[in-house]
Amino acid sequence: MEHRFTRQDLYDRVWSKPMSHLVVELGTTTGNLSTLLRRADIPTPSSGHWMRKEFGKPVEQPPLPPAPSGCVEPLVLDTEKPSVKRKLKYFKTDTAAVSVGTQQAPVSPAEDPVQATPKRRPTQPxxxxxxxxxxxxxxxxxxxxxxxxxxxxxxxxxxxxxxxxxxxxxxxxxxxxxxxxxxxxxxxxxxxxxxxxxRPTPLPPPPIELPLEVKLQVEKARASESAIAVPERLLRPHAVIASWLTEHEQKKRRARSERDPWRRNLYDPGDFSETDHRKHRILDVLFKAIERHGGKVKQGERGVLFAEVLGEKVEFQVREKQKQERRALTDNEKRFRSPGDNGWKKELVPTGWLVFEIKTWQWPSGLPRQWLESEKQPMEGMLPDILATFVAAGPLLVQQRKDREAAERERQLADQRRYEEQRRRKRDANRWRRFRELAQDWHELAAVRDFLAALRSMNVTPTAEIDGRSVEEWIVWAEEWLQRADPTAGGIGSLFEQVAEITDWTYRDLPSGR
Known part of the structure; x- marks a missing residue:
């Protein structure tokens, strides 16, 4: 269905009733209508306009400005295909005003610059x-x-x-x-x-595509619990709810047993509010529904609520939404008020609306994390969606855990490979050091050989004794030591066997990798 307007007609409609009412009347969305108004440069009422008008306060209505260049009438709002992103079209006509439902042939995008391909969102700074x-x-x-x-x-x-x-x-x-x-x-x-x-703002990640088997489980859960009824009275409460009620009653008994009024007020938890009773009934129904689909709801340390779904832990919280309000100062607060201070004080007050939040950090992207009730959508009507979300989250959390475990194993293998490579490099460096030491020893022993040869050529009496040995015996002694110290005495194989015996722990003073 297409709605056609002149700029003046659409301007009059926008200023005749709230945007939310106009959207319902035209069967479109706020985004589509706002886009059409923005492109046609039609001013819209500011925030709080209708409330001020309802209470008789003065309001300002700016006049309709001239049409921007490229904007031609009639303005057409297409509501037939909500899934199509671009529903707003401009048509050229010479008629000044066209009533709703009038047929008019559209011009091609090449002829109409406004209807041409929309500007792409920039991705670069x-x-x-x-x-x-x-x-x-x-x-x-x-x-x-x-x-x-x-x-x-x-x-x-x-x-x-x-x-x-x-x-x-x-x-x-x-x-x-x-x-x-x-x-x-x-x-x-x-x-x-x-x-x-x-820099352009990053777009939010696209919603995840649920596997087929998960979709079937979600649809089955939603169908079986399509209308979760919350009773007016709490009968046979869930174990977690029952523990809350028991603990609350124990605190009240302890407060009644105190004789000291100050300690009695300290220990007295007070009576449950109407919102508390309603929250208990809602959670009791939700907990039992989760457990009917294979989950298990428990309360951990410090009162943290969590549900075990397929062995995965999903922490959540249910609280009452609060808002800030100003209140007048008490007489005692006025006594300590300094000049220039405000004559009021801000404080948080309960609103009566419940908020259901998922507190688990590693929550699958694309699944909702929060449900906030309103006048149009109470928390009782959100229970099927919350239950379906828990059912869908189970397999996804299991897969995420498996992915994390696989990534952790890969990280450990990478660390092991890196460590082994460091040891190999250290061992190779140590062996090279040993090889150079052997070469240095061989070089020094060459000088010893020359020295012994020079001694043999000297004219010395062989029978002369030194410390009980003759000169000839001393020369034989030096040659034996030379033979034992020579790294090449056992051949090349023996030399490299000495090198191969070196490990990465042989030398402790050599930094790794050198």
Whole structure:
């Protein structure tokens, strides 16, 4: 189904009722309608507009600015195929106003620059000077300019604040469209000369594709528990819930037994609130549903709740959402109030809404981690989705654990290979050191041989005795030592056998790898 509007007609509709009501009426999504309004440069009510109007407070409605270049009427909102990303088309016509349902032939993308292929989101950083960024923010609205850099308008505003670059205030472009824009703020001087690099925000990871067998398990669990009924009273509570109730009653009995009023107030846990009773009933139903599908819910140390699914531990938490509110100071607080202090104090107050959170750190990406109830979606209606998430998480957590174990084994093997390589290099270096020592010994023994040959050639009386030995016996003694010290005496095989006996522990003073 296609809805066609003139800019004026769509402008009147947007300012006649809240966007959420208009989206339901047209059968589209907020994103599609917002994109059409942004491209057609149609101003929309600011946050809180309808609440101020309901309470009779003054509201401001900017006039419809002139149509941007390339925007032609009618504006068409296609709602037939929600799965298709691009549903907004522009058609050329000479008719000033076209009613909803009027048939009009679209122009080709080549003829219509607005309908042409949408601009691709940048993936590489963009570098510019302060002057270039200053000129850009005063020529193009921040939200549109930020799309060219792959970031949000708020992110671009923070960059401008950091670099001391002024940008148009709120409402500037609406006034600019009618020729009443305020004067452009000049760019202040800066001692910094560095360029500005804007890196696009990484896109969130795509949702994981569940294996077929996991999908079947999830569908089976969702079908069998499609309407989990939460009873009005807690009957035969789960063991974990029963332990909470027992512990609470024990604390109350201990408080009643105290005679000291101060200690009685200290130990008294108070009565369960209505939200506590409701949380107990909801968790009791959820715990039993998880255990019907093979899981086991337990309470660990320090009250941490977890469910064992296929042997994997999934920690979770259920709490009441709180919000900050201002309250007037008490008389005692006013006594210690300093001049200039606020006349109020912020404190957290319960809202009555429950929040279910998965606390496990290594949670499969793509699976939801949090469920926050609201007026339209109470926690009771979310229980089938929470149960299906636990069922889907079991096989995925098992596979993640196996992947981690395989990666750990590979790391250990890599460490072992690295260690063995270090030992091999150390052993090889030690053997080379031993080989050089043998070479040095052989070189020194060559001088000893020459020395002995010189002694033999001398004219000495052979029968002369020195310390009970003749000169001839002393020469034989030196030759024996020379023979024993010669590394080549046993042949080349014997020499390399000595080298091969060296290990990586033979020399302790040699650093590894040298």
């Amino acid at each position: 963009t570098t510019m000077t302060r002057e270039e960024l200053y000129g850009g923010v005063w020529k193009t609205p921040m939200s549109r300019l930020a799309e060219d850099y792959g970031i949000s308008g708020n992110g671009l505003a923070k960059i401008c604040d950091r670099e001391d670059i002024p940008y148009p205030p709120r409402g500037y472009w609406a006034k600019h469209a009618v020729g009443k824009a305020p004067k452009q703020t000049p760019l202040p001087k800066s001692s910094s000369t560095h360029s500005i690099t804007i």
